[in-house]
Amino acid sequence: MSNFFKNYRFLLLRRVSQLSILFLYFAANAYGWKILQGNLSASLLFKTIPLADPFALLQMFSAGALLASDVLIGGAIIFAFYALFAGRAFCSWICPINIITDSANYLRKILYLEGVERKIWLGKSVRFWVLGLTLILSFITGIAAFEMVSPISMLHRGIVFGMGMGVAAVTCIFLFDLFAVKNGWCGHICPLGAFYSLSAKQSLLRVKHNQPNCTLCMQCKAVCPEKQVLDIIGKKSGDIVWGECTNCGRCIEVCQDNALAFGVRNYINKNG
Amino acid sequence: MSNLNKKKIVISDRRKFISLMAQSIGLSALGGMIWSGYLQEAKASPLILRPPGALQEFDFLRACIKCGQCVEACPYDTLHLAKPGDNKPMGTPYFIPRQKPCYMCTDIPCVPACPTGALEADKVSSLKDGQKVLDIEKAKMGLAVVDEESCVAYWGIQCDACYRACPLLDEAITLEYKRNARTGKHAYLVPKVVSDICTGCGMCERACITKKAAIFVLPTALAKGDIADHYIKGWDKNDESRLDGVSSDVTTKTKRSELAPQDYLNSDKGIFDE
Numbered sequence: 272m273s274n275f276f277k278n279y280r281f282l283l284l285r286r287v288s289q290l291s292i293l294f295l296y297f298a299a300n301a302y303g304w305k306i307l308q309g310n311l312s313a314s315l316l317f318k319t320i321p322l323a324d325p326f327a328l329l330q331m332f333s334a335g336a337l338l339a340s341d342v343l344i345g346g347a348i349i350f351a352f353y354a355l356f357a358g359r360a361f362c363s364w365i366c367p368i369n370i371i372t373d374s375a376n377y378l379r380k381i382l383y384l385e386g387v388e389r390k391i392w393l394g395k396s397v398r399f400w401v402l403g404l405t406l407i408l409s410f411i412t413g414i415a416a417f418e419m420v421s422p423i424s425m426l427h428r429g430i431v432f433g434m435g436m437g438v439a440a441v442t443c444i445f446l447f448d449l450f451a452v453k454n455g456w457c458g459h460i461c462p463l464g465a466f467y468s469l470s471a472k473q474s475l476l477r478v479k480h481n482q483p484n485c486t487l488c489m490q491c492k493a494v495c496p497e498k499q500v501l502d503i504i505g506k507k508s509g510d511i512v513w514g515e516c517t518n519c520g521r522c523i524e525v526c527q528d529n530a531l532a533f534g535v536r537n538y539i540n541k542n543g
Numbered sequence: 544m545s546n547l548n549k550k551k552i553v554i555s556d557r558r559k560f561i562s563l564m565a566q567s568i569g570l571s572a573l574g575g576m577i578w579s580g581y582l583q584e585a586k587a588s589p590l591i592l593r594p595p596g597a598l599q600e601f602d603f604l605r606a607c608i609k610c611g612q613c614v615e616a617c618p619y620d621t622l623h624l625a626k627p628g629d630n631k632p633m634g635t636p637y638f639i640p641r642q643k644p645c646y647m648c649t650d651i652p653c654v655p656a657c658p659t660g661a662l663e664a665d666k667v668s669s670l671k672d673g674q675k676v677l678d679i680e681k682a683k684m685g686l687a688v689v690d691e692e693s694c695v696a697y698w699g700i701q702c703d704a705c706y707r708a709c710p711l712l713d714e715a716i717t718l719e720y721k722r723n724a725r726t727g728k729h730a731y732l733v734p735k736v737v738s739d740i741c742t743g744c745g746m747c748e749r750a751c752i753t754k755k756a757a758i759f760v761l762p763t764a765l766a767k768g769d770i771a772d773h774y775i776k777g778w779d780k781n782d783e784s785r786l787d788g789v790s791s792d793v794t795t796k797t798k799r800s801e802l803a804p805q806d807y808l809n810s811d812k813g814i815f816d817e
Binding site for chain 2: 337
């Protein structure tokens with residue numbers, strides 16, 4: 272049993288983080304708790320600290336909105352947290368869609384869909400095009416374009432304020448990831464993930480590789496939702512510096528050779 | 544043999560790059576067209592009532608981040624966030640007065656809760672002793688309108704439910720007394736909405752006794768017509784003052800007015816022209 276906790280320590284922590292944040296939002300609306308009010312688009316922590324989704328703000332700027340200072344401060348706080356420290360951790364530690372797509376991925380594995388399905392080619396760069404398109408459409412239509420269709424918002428807003436037909440959208444994402452493309456939504460299409468990938472290029476929290484320990488079992492690559500970031504595995508020691516890495520920690524859990532660990536990025540000694 | 548003679552086509556990296564970009568742009572154009580079509584439709588939802596202090600609908604849709612903090616702040620659970628499938632701009636706050644009207648809290652908790660300024664305190668504030676204070680009576684959430692055909696007061700039945708439900712009693716809705724010629728001995732007491740004062744809270748719509756409310760709140764832009772600037776009420780001093788400084792001897796020059804009236808009336812020039 273202790274092995275179970277060790278092998279899934281980050282996964283369990285992530286689920287706790289995702290669900291407890293959702294619960295705090297839910298409780299704010301349902302029971303009037305004042306810990307975390309609002310939702311993932313914008314919220315108020317401890318009745319004083321504003322928080323906001325920087326990508327939503329970017330879309331709103333593009334749409335031509337004049338915004339009040341509260342939300343700007345909130346956006347700056349969140350942006351600084353991820354860009355300087357946590358990287359793309361939003362996607363694996365906060366975003367509720369991650370639970371949906373992870374379970375689709377899990378089912379894929381059990382049902383051996385990989386070996387049977389016809390491959391649909393969808394580039395990993397599609398999301399950056401969607402990101403660009405989001406900003407252009409926000410500008411043209413005068414409304415935050417992704418916020419109007421985002422299944423992420425539909426899910427977290429739905430859990431707090433009522434789902435409506437949002438269930439259908441979330442089901443679509445689940446089916447798409449399950450039957451159509453592996454990691455289809457989070458790894459290929461989602462512009463919010465693309466935004467955090469771009470902002471995470473310089474962040475401090477990193478997965479570190481210790482090459483001499485590596486036995487080239489490739490368990491890490493098998494479990495990673497963004498395989499391309501693990502390009503240094505077995506080749507050289509160092510940080511996983513890709514912005515696409517979500518810091519989910521799955522690679523660290525599956526590594527039985529102590530070749531991977533979380534650490535702070537080494538900016539000073541480049542050889543370290 | 545012929546294969547060897549064929550000129551070898553070299554696909555350069557540059558060609559590959561340009562083709563890839565062109566492909567992506569093509570796909571983006573198709574996706575963007577469908578997406579923007581949805582956006583344009585989704586935001587064109589005129590029949591929606593916003594919380595007090597909301598910006599004009601067009602600006603409101605830009606500025607609202609859909610966080611629901613106004614909804615949480617509302618002590619009466621009047622406000623909802625539009626769910627997917629509600630046929631309203633998704634995630635934006637609204638209320639349905641017939642179900643639950645705005646109870647016009649004096650501290651307007653929904654407005655300061657807004658982090659983006661989509662609900663603007665200035666729009667529901669007035670000056671008191673040189674200080675800006677929140678004043679819910681300034682709110683313009685919509686405008687109540689009466690369907691005279693289904694309002695029983697217009698049948699001659701005394702009702703005044705909306706009149707009494709109005710939080711701005713005898714200001715936003717007044718009762719107009721008229722003689723009921725049908726019976727010859729009763730009065731009509733018919734509700735009249737004063738559009739300058741009505742906040743659109745919807746208490747009247749909630750109180751209305753008919754099966755479907757005969758008095759109901761519409762977004763102001765929908766409820767009202769628009770008289771052009773050149774109509775002036777001559778009997779209203781304020782309105783009449785718009786004429787101050789306007790010179791009255793404006794002469795219009797047209798082809799006809801080049802000649803004095805008697806000249807062109809007397810001449811037959813142009814009459815028999817085709």
